[in-house]
Amino acid sequence: MKVKVMIPTPLRPYTENRDSVEVEGNTVSELLNALTQKYPQLKRHLFSEDGNLRSFVNIYVNDEDIRYLDGGNTSVKDGDVVSIVPAIAGGN
Amino acid sequence: MTNAGVVELNREEFLRYGRHLIIPEVGLEGQRRLKSASVLIIGAGGLGSPLAFYLTAAGVGRIGMVDFDVVDLSNLQRQILHTTKDVGRSKLESAREKLESLNPNVKIETYEMRLTSENALDLIKEYDIVVDGTDNFPTRYLVNDACVFLKKPNVYGSIFRFEGQVSVFYADKGPCYRCLYKEPPPPGLVPSCAEGGVLGVLPGIIGTIQALETIKLILGIGELLIGKLLLFDALKMKFRELKLRKDPECPVCGENPTVKELIDYEAFCGITPEQTLHQSGLEITPEELKEKLENGEDIILIDVREPVEYEINRIEGSKLIPLSKLPEKVNELDQTREIVLYCKMGGRSARAVQLLRELGFTRVKNLAGGIDAWIEKIDPTMPRY
Numbered sequence: 001m002k003v004k005v006m007i008p009t010p011l012r013p014y015t016e017n018r019d020s021v022e023v024e025g026n027t028v029s030e031l032l033n034a035l036t037q038k039y040p041q042l043k044r045h046l047f048s049e050d051g052n053l054r055s056f057v058n059i060y061v062n063d064e065d066i067r068y069l070d071g072g073n074t075s076v077k078d079g080d081v082v083s084i085v086p087a088i089a090g091g092n
Numbered sequence: 093m094t095n096a097g098v099v100e101l102n103r104e105e106f107l108r109y110g111r112h113l114i115i116p117e118v119g120l121e122g123q124r125r126l127k128s129a130s131v132l133i134i135g136a137g138g139l140g141s142p143l144a145f146y147l148t149a150a151g152v153g154r155i156g157m158v159d160f161d162v163v164d165l166s167n168l169q170r171q172i173l174h175t176t177k178d179v180g181r182s183k184l185e186s187a188r189e190k191l192e193s194l195n196p197n198v199k200i201e202t203y204e205m206r207l208t209s210e211n212a213l214d215l216i217k218e219y220d221i222v223v224d225g226t227d228n229f230p231t232r233y234l235v236n237d238a239c240v241f242l243k244k245p246n247v248y249g250s251i252f253r254f255e256g257q258v259s260v261f262y263a264d265k266g267p268c269y270r271c272l273y274k275e276p277p278p279p280g281l282v283p284s285c286a287e288g289g290v291l292g293v294l295p296g297i298i299g300t301i302q303a304l305e306t307i308k309l310i311l312g313i314g315e316l317l318i319g320k321l322l323l324f325d326a327l328k329m330k331f332r333e334l335k336l337r338k339d340p341e342c343p344v345c346g347e348n349p350t351v352k353e354l355i356d357y358e359a360f361c362g363i364t365p366e367q368t369l370h371q372s373g374l375e376i377t378p379e380e381l382k383e384k385l386e387n388g389e390d391i392i393l394i395d396v397r398e399p400v401e402y403e404i405n406r407i408e409g410s411k412l413i414p415l416s417k418l419p420e421k422v423n424e425l426d427q428t429r430e431i432v433l434y435c436k437m438g439g440r441s442a443r444a445v446q447l448l449r450e451l452g453f454t455r456v457k458n459l460a461g462g463i464d465a466w467i468e469k470i471d472p473t474m475p476r477y
Contacts (some may be wrong), residue, residue, distance in 0.1 A: 005469070009255040010282055013416040023389065037271070041419060055275040056282075063334045085323070087273040088252040090285035091295070092137035092171075092227035 003031055003076045006083040014041040026085070029072035031082055056087040066069055099128045099153070105197060109151055121153060122311045123174055129310045131155035132206060132219035134235055136183040137161070138285070138295030139225030139249050139302065141173040146303035148191045148198045152310070154376075155191070156201040156219055159183045166477065170292035171448045196229040207231055209354035212238040221309055223247040223302055227275035227285060230357035236261060236269035240344045247305050252283075254291055254326040256298035259317050259336065260305050263345035266319040271339035271346075280365035280443045287439055294326055365442035366458070373461040374445060376432055378469040385409065392431045395463075401436065407466060412447045413438045418447060427453050434459035434466070436477075 002022045007015045011086045015021055016039075023038065025031035036043040048054050060083040066074045076082065101109070101123060112118045112126075129152050133140050138161040147155055161183050163174040171183075191200050195373040202217060207226075216222055216238050224235045224246055232250070239246040244260040248269060261268045301322070308314045320332045343351045369375050376384075384391055393410040395402055398443040402412045413421050415435070425431065431453065433441040438461050445458045459466065467474045 010288070013414075019325075037254075041416065053393050054277070056273045056277040058272065063332075064203075065335065065337065068337050083323075083332075083334070083356045085257075085321070086282065087229070087277055088250045088255070088257060088282060089229045089232055090227055090251045090288075090290055091135055091139040091225045091249065092167075092285060 135225035139299040142299035
């Protein structure tokens with residue numbers, strides 16, 4: 001099924017400046033795989049070399065962090081919104 | 093937050109805070125609480141400006157500010173504490189002047205220094221609440237850890253371009269920053285505001301939300317952003333709220349903490365690609381580059397900034413390949429020739445140099461300090477931004 005993934009500002013240079021991308025998948029992992037296949041440069045920003053999600057990037061399904069759901073296996077359904085929320089530090 | 097009973101308002105203050113006093117949720121008791129409260133603001137810049145103004149106007153009794161910077165012309169697009177005549181002056185001196193003239197009842201305490209693992213605990217323990225308006229990861233982790241150890245609330249805000257995040261980290265009652273992000277990104281991966289830009293109004297919005305949360309904390313009213321992360325997208329004009337949970341495995345506030353004292357946060361956050369290149373001699377100074385160019389040496393000069401930046405200024409003879417486009421354009425580059433890369437300040441081009449080296453390029457160097465250094469040392473007539 002198609003689910004909307006929200007792209008945060010710092011990662012938009014790698015998604016042709018799109019703020020959201022619709023991708024096909026039944027779980028968060030499937031969605032992120034589809035996303036990084038479409039935009040290969042995103043991959044190193046989301047995953048470390050061992051394939052794990054980077055510790056300064058969190059993935060939410062609606063308002064819940066997947067670390068407290070079923071991680072990458074968290075299933076998604078029609079109408080869910082998946083958000084990529086990376087650490088940003090600006091303030092000055 | 094304490095001793096609200098012992099402070100009294102004077103006649104001037106009754107009138108000054110009249111609009112607060114007539115709200116039942118604030119009232120005289122609330123205004124006394126504000127007067128007996130103390131808040132430490134880290135950073136007198138984009139977030140610090142609106143924060144300090146509103147907390148001072150609201151009558152928080154004692155406000156501390158930490159910063160070590162001087163006002164630069166490029167700050168004024170968003171740092172509303174400072175004005176054109178303050179350029180070159182210490183930010184804290186400038187801040188003190190504005191805040192004392194806004195509300196002489198507030199005690200303004202300034203700390204002209206960098207917050208470090210050596211001084212953070214002594215400083216923070218003197219205040220009820222800390223507000224984080226810094227601009228870098230090492231200081232954010234330092235502020236977080238110090239607040240966890242001292243059991244102080246940390247009103248957090250951060251910004252990038254059109255986007256902001258706000259939360260209240262209060263380990264006694266909810267998650268801390270490390271529950272959200274256990275580790276910082278490697279240096280250079282996430283651009284700073286100086287590299288990526290920030291819309292001037294954005295820190296105004298995020299900073300005032302931080303001020304609001306601080307005042308609610310002091311008054312003990314309403315619902316706080318404890319255990320919630322507020323995301324703001326200025327372009328879409330959308331606020332979204334995400335749930336934050338206390339991570340039982342959090343290294344500072346979890347069940348079995350591994351970090352029990354302040355650490356070396358610069359080391360924790362890693363050395364930047366720029367520092368790495370500097371250490372391994374893979375950089376070139378503006379003077380050296382100028383000499384090579386004047387001698388007609390064969391150099392490919394690549395500008396890895398964005399097209400809008402290239403429009404403002406550029407080193408003659410350079411070719412524009414934005415960092416995000418470099419991987420796809422790499423085949424167009426001749427590995428056998430000498431390549432010099434530059435950006436605004438040397439950070440992005442350092443990453444570009446590393447990228448090319450990983451791909452087997454051996455004759456690549458970073459222009460130390462970027463075009464900013466080139467302007468300073470070689471061509472001061474060029475516009476700066």
